[in-house]
Amino acid sequence: MKDVIWITGASSGIGEELAKQYAQRGNRLILSARREKELERVKALCPHPENIAILPLDLTDFEALPDKVAQALTCFDRIDLLINNGGVSQRSLIAETDFKVYKQLMDINYLGTIALSKALLPYFVGQKKGHYAVITSVMGKYASPFRSGYAGAKHALHGFFDALRMEHHQDNIKVSLLCPGFVQTNVTINALTGDGTCLGHDDPATKNGLEVGAFCRKAIRALDTHAWETYFGKKEKFGVYLKRISQKALHALVIRSNVR
Ligand SMILES: NC(=O)c1ccc[n+]([C@@H]2O[C@H](COP(=O)([O-])OP(=O)(O)OC[C@H]3O[C@@H](n4cnc5c(N)ncnc54)[C@H](OP(=O)(O)O)[C@@H]3O)[C@@H](O)[C@H]2O)c1
Numbered sequence: 001m002k003d004v005i006w007i008t009g010a011s012s013g014i015g016e017e018l019a020k021q022y023a024q025r026g027n028r029l030i031l032s033a034r035r036e037k038e039l040e041r042v043k044a045l046c047p048h049p050e051n052i053a054i055l056p057l058d059l060t061d062f063e064a065l066p067d068k069v070a071q072a073l074t075c076f077d078r079i080d081l082l083i084n085n086g087g088v089s090q091r092s093l094i095a096e097t098d099f100k101v102y103k104q105l106m107d108i109n110y111l112g113t114i115a116l117s118k119a120l121l122p123y124f125v126g127q128k129k130g131h132y133a134v135i136t137s138v139m140g141k142y143a144s145p146f147r148s149g150y151a152g153a154k155h156a157l158h159g160f161f162d163a164l165r166m167e168h169h170q171d172n173i174k175v176s177l178l179c180p181g182f183v184q185t186n187v188t189i190n191a192l193t194g195d196g197t198c199l200g201h202d203d204p205a206t207k208n209g210l211e212v213g214a215f216c217r218k219a220i221r222a223l224d225t226h227a228w229e230t231y232f233g234k235k236e237k238f239g240v241y242l243k244r245i246s247q248k249a250l251h252a253l254v255i256r257s258n259v260r
Helices: 013-024 036-045 062-076 099-126 148-167 212-224 235-245 247-257
Strands: 004-008 028-032 052-054 081-084 130-135 173-180 229-232
Touching (some): 013 028, 013 212, 028 062, 099 130, 099 148, 099 173, 148 173
Parallel strands (some): 004 081, 028 052, 081 130, 130 173, 173 229
C-alpha cells in the first residue's frame, strides 16, 4: 500500500506541485491550506482525484489543529508523511517592520507548523513509524536583508525539528528538512511587507529561481531516502557552505549582492 501523504500549503506553488507529482505516483493525499476553492482546483488537476482528500485549515488557528489531525486520520485511516510546507515570506527592513508582522511570520511559519506536527506526534509514536518533512529555506541556515522575521522563523524550525529527531529516533520517526533557495512560485508576491500587507509583485531572483517542477522532483527524491537536511537552488545554495567556512565572507557577499 502506497504512503498517505498530508501536505500543507497545497493550494499553490510548491505544495500544489508536490501534490501533482505524488498523485502521479499513486499516493493518497490530504491537501490543506486556507483556500478551499484552490485546494479543489489542485485536486481536479491531479490524476486519481478519488485518492485525494481536502482538509482546509489555517496554521495560525492553533487551537483548531488537534481536531484537524483527528479529521486527517479519518480520511484514509493512516498518515505516513506530513509535509509541513505552508508558509509566508517577508520583504521589509527591520526598522520599517511593525512588531505585529514578526508575530504573524512566527505564527504561520513556526508555531502553526509546530502545533500541527505536535498534534500528530502521538499517532506517529503509537504506530512506531512516521515521517515529518519541513520545507524550510536556505534562510533557515543563513539570513539576508529584508527577511529578518522570515529567516528567524525558518531558523527556529531547524531547532525544533532537530530536537524532535533526537527525542523520537527510537520511535522510528524520521525528519527531513528541505531548504530551497529561489523557486518560481508566488512566494514573493505573497510576502509580507512592514505593515503586514502583501508585496503584490514578483522579483527577478524568484522569477529566475528553480522551476517548481524540477525542485519538487529533487525534493521527493530526498524524501524517498529520508534525507535529514538538503539544500536546493542556484548560487544562493552555496551560502550555506560558505557560512561554515567564513561567516564574514558570507556577510560581505550577501551585502555586495544587494539582494532585495
Ligand atoms: N518559492 C521559494 O522561492 C521558496 C524558497 C524557500 C522556501 N520556500 C517555502 O516553501 C513553502 C511554500 O511556498 P511557495 O513558494 O509555494 O509559496 P506560495 O505559492 O505563496 O504558497 C504558500 C502556501 O502556504 C499557504 N499558507 C499561507 N498562509 C497559511 C496559513 N495561515 N495557513 C495555512 N496555509 C497557509 C498558502 O495557502 P492559502 O493562502 O490558501 O492558505 C499556500 O498554499 C513556504 O514555506 C516557503 O517559505 C519557498
